[in-house]
Amino acid sequence: MVLDLGDFSLMQQIRLVNPRSAWIMINFLQDSFPMRLRELHIINTPFFFDALYACFSPFLKEKFRKRIKVHGKSLSSLFSCIDPKYIPQDWGGMGPNYNNEAMFSSLVQHEDKLLGKSGTVQNILCT
Numbered sequence: 001m002v003l004d005l006g007d008f009s010l011m012q013q014i015r016l017v018n019p020r021s022a023w024i025m026i027n028f029l030q031d032s033f034p035m036r037l038r039e040l041h042i043i044n045t046p047f048f049f050d051a052l053y054a055c056f057s058p059f060l061k062e063k064f065r066k067r068i069k070v071h072g073k074s075l076s077s078l079f080s081c082i083d084p085k086y087i088p089q090d091w092g093g094m095g096p097n098y099n100n101e102a103m104f105s106s107l108v109q110h111e112d113k114l115l116g117k118s119g120t121v122q123n124i125l126c127t
Contacts, residue, residue, distance in 0.1 A: 001037055002078070004091070006044025022056050030064040037064075041078055043071045043091070 015021070029037060042049075049070070057065055071077045075092050087093025 001039070002041045002043060002082075002087075002091075004043050005046060005049070008046075010046070019052070019055075022052060023059075026056060026060060030061055037067060039067050039069060039081065041069045041071060041081060043073075043075065043078055045070060045072050 029040065050072075053070060057068075060068070069077075069081060078087065078091070079093070084093040084095075086095055088095045088098040090098050
């Protein structure tokens with residue numbers, strides 16, 4: 001899995017990469033994600049990401065911590081882990097350009113099912 005933080009504005013990055021959001025994401029990925037992540041590659045990180053990661057990494061399970069690869073702005077280090085033929089051209093690879101319009105449209109279309117009355121994400125599999 002590749003997590004690209006590059007397309008977020010500074011304010012979006014601050015809201016996304018804050019202690020509370022990081023804690024929720026960490027717990028989800030290491031304990032609740034419905035499939036096993038072999039590796040998590042984080043690219044185009046904001047300038048404060050390394051400091052935040054240093055604060056949270058001690059709370060990660062060792063096995064999960066070893067699977068996280070932070071590449072910052074260096075996509076060449078990403079290419080040393082993943083063959084460029086599998087990486088979208090948007091990120092300098094040889095694969096097709098990344099397009100998430102279908103997923104975004106589906107999320108918007110089903111927003112009422114995803115958000116409950118409290119405005120938080122619900123488990124739609126149980127409803």
